[in-house]
Amino acid sequence: MLRGWKAAAMATVLGAAGAASAHEFTCEKRVQVQGEGGPKDEAPRVTKFPATLRFHYTLRNVHPKAESVADLVEDPLLAPYGFGAPFATPLALGVGRSGEATFELKLASPEACQALAASDGRADGNFDSALRVKWALGETQCAARVTCCEPFVDCEMACPPEDPYCTESASGARSTSRNAGFFKVHEQALQQCLGFGYLELGVARVESLEQALGLLWASPGLDRNGGVRSEADAGRFELAREALVASCNERLFGASAKRGRVLDEALRALRSGGEGAERLMKELRSQNEAGTREPLPQGFDAGRATPAHAASIAADPTEPGRP
Template sequence: MAVVLAGAGAASAHEFTCDKRVQVKGEGQGTPGVAPRVTKFPATLRFHYKLRNVHPKGESVADLVEDPLLARYGFGTPFPTPMAVGVGDSRDATFELKLDTPEACQALAASDGRVDDSFDSALRVKWALGETQCAARVTCCEPFVDCELTCPPDDPGCVETPSPVAPGPSRNAGFFKVHEQALQQCLAGGGLDLGVARVESLEQALGLLWASPGLDRNGGVRTETDARRFELAREALVSTCNERLFGASEKRGRALDEALRTLRGASEEGALERLVRELGRHNDAGLGKPLPGGFDAGRATPAHAAGIATDPLEPGRP
């Protein structure tokens, strides 16, 4: 959207529009209106910029053209300025950015200040009496979920990771909080140290599943970090039950191991939020798959389950 300041005379008026697009090189044009998702690494992102003079009578002069997010990669100024563009004319620029690993993509996603798997790269164009911006979004795959590492043709020693395997059956917190029999079968495998609590009994497990992450045992409001730790402990409990009851998953198991290490030690809020999303995605991945033959989850008993749920949090635990 362009912003033009009042008071410009016809002789000195300028006006631009800009367009910015990004493509994962080698993966086609993608779906219009949908941010490309990077899943195979190494990956090359190709940024394309178009700056057009839309003033009807005269040339426009851009005094500043910048892309702050890409400045660290040497492409913070895709066009030299000042830059004059004639009536009806446009200027184009391209830039390619290589991301070797999923972690590099996630680091770029974190650099825009939001805790998510996407980043927005915005181009700002400024002239004497106005400015405009345009942006493009890229989404990164989630490590251990849908990321693949492919080998470059000049590296014969490289070993490619296998393509993601279709997930087996799984169930989420909503299932386990009302199916006491299934939850009891999970706990038969032993108690769980989840950092915020140690779960030994059916009642304690139900307490973790039924409690509000935002409120403590006395009804007080938890800090945002404590609420995230509680949510992660809940997803870790559910992931453990999925592993024990329905079969181990390498990717879910790796994410679960990271979550348990995080819960038992110091952790940043950004890492907690990422792991909550990651484990939640794993727990939801197999909801449409039938449970293994011979497994009896029992009937759903929400009222009874909620009635026997007890607070599993231990005094003095973070």
């Protein structure tokens, strides 16, 4: 069911004086986030991905006696997505007539939503998409705002149907957890995890914040000297990354018995060079993702996200030749 409509309209009249010429067109723009609810007096909020945004435009001729002709109708924010011109122009509407147009935009991930939010020139997690209508003696605009969730914190990713390890539909209470994306940008949370002691992850012994960030930021396919890792080494690197995250989830938020068993198995495989890296990596990743919607424990302060600084101090700790 399509819900969550939010409309905001503003009008600016330019050009000649006179009521008839100043109000020949009015417009309305609404945005609906498919499957999302929320108070009608707030901007729609995108929290579940993949997400579909439905843009709905209404353009009305309000001249009391004559046809009105729009020479320009544009929505610049949506132009890169193929919908910069919702109506073909020139657009003529008779007295009392209106025109409607719709457009659906799919957002695959929280990062895609944030990229759209930044495209309006303000990196604030919101995007204000404005429709501009211009005719011979005036102009009007109408806009609608959409808010994106904060990546890695309050976003929900649906399980892809082809992923047998995904636990989205698991029943029962879930433990709080955070994924690799959360820890790679929250240095304070990661430092608290390391406060419990170093982590021996087979491919590396992680003792410092810089080393932990290195494991989270480095490319699985390239070693710290720029050389190409073998497929097996790349797989073990990804397993070590998820094991780091799972270890921090266990240290900071506690762990279910099942999560603990999988982590123990993964750590044994990393230390011995055993088989099953891909299976274990997928299981750990699913478990790390499973509790991301749960609130952080009361009193736990993760600190603010600092992606630029975190990336700048990251140092790949992996050592070529380790089992």
